[in-house]
Amino acid sequence: MGTSKSFSDVKHSMIPNWGVLSSSLTSNCDSSALSDQKLQNIMGHFVSALGGASTGGRGGSKAGGRSSIRTAKKIGRVFSKFISSGNNIKQTLEFTGLTDIDNKTVGDIINHLIEYCSGNATSIDDNAAKEATRLLLEELMGQAESIDEVQSLLQETFTTNTLEDVIIKYFGYYINELLSKWFYENLIKNKSESDCNNLFGQIKNFIVERVEDMHKRNPLQNVDWSSDEADRLIKNIQQDVLIVFE
Incomplete structure (x- = not known):
């Protein structure tokens, strides 16, 4: 987990x-559905x-809920740059400080972006935010075998999805990670690993399914990611995700 x-x-x-x-x-930690x-x-x-x-x-x-806001704003900054650059992945990576790009593997790129977006993890909240970043980036570009394929996959993503869709997906991963980091390690001391995995697997699927159906109300086009407006919109999205489950 x-x-x-x-x-x-x-x-x-x-x-x-x-x-x-x-x-x-x-x-509810057993083998049942x-x-x-x-x-x-x-x-x-x-x-x-x-x-x-x-x-x-x-x-x-x-x-919880603080590290995820900081990280989501960095994710928004990265992908806004990708969109505004005309889907130019090299330009986007240079913007984040990655050099010698042609000699980097896809894994190198993902790891760099995880660190860029999430930084050092010194708390449970930090760890949940960082793991959610990893899950999101691996979903979006993990199947690529080259930097050109990363660009193609991201271009495809933002042809069919908005940046808000991607940020919502991130927050879905985050709240699942936060919940599991709170309880999984202690729960497995008294329950079997299969029962714990069954419970948290169902929770994860439930979260993913519910946030996919969310009403979108925070368009992120042309946002200045250093502004108070960006902060407000990202907080709106995380709040909207939590409202789904409240």
């Missing part, structure tokens, strides 16, 4: 609804643990 360490950044007693969320995960209602209940408890969609979505929670 990509967990790095147990949840220790914030005292559990300081997190609203922590016990309810923990109990709902423990009681969960109903959409049970999965929605788990995610509702998760949003509550962030202090609600408004608080958590706009970076007001100590439990």
Whole structure:
């Protein structure tokens, strides 16, 4: 599941609804197929643990939602540059500080962009944001075998998807990673690995399916990514993602 360490950044007693969320995960960690209602209940408890969609979505929670905002703005900056450059991947990578591009592998490119967008991970929130970045970039360009194929794949992505679509997908990955990093390591101490993987696999699929159907209301064309407006729009999107599960 990509967990790095147990949840220790914030005292559990300081997190609203922590016990309810923990109990709902423990009681549903078995080999069964969960109903959409049970999965929605788990995610509702998760949003509550962030202090609600408004608080958590706009970076007001100590439990999470801050690193994801910083990272999503960097992701937006990268892909906006790609779009505005006429889908020129080399120009985009140079913009992010990558040099000697012709000698870089696709893996090198992905790793560089992960570091550019997420930086050092020193907390559970940082780790969740960084892992979500890796998952997003591997989905978008991981099948490429050359830099030209990376360019083609991204061009195809932004022919059929908006930048908002991609940022929404990122936040979906992020909240799944945050939830699993909070609980997976401790849960597996008392439950079997197969049951834990079954539970978190269903949660991940549920999140991905729900965010794909989200109403889009935050167009990101021509955004100045260093502006307060960019910050507001990214927070709007994370809040909208959390509202889906509230």
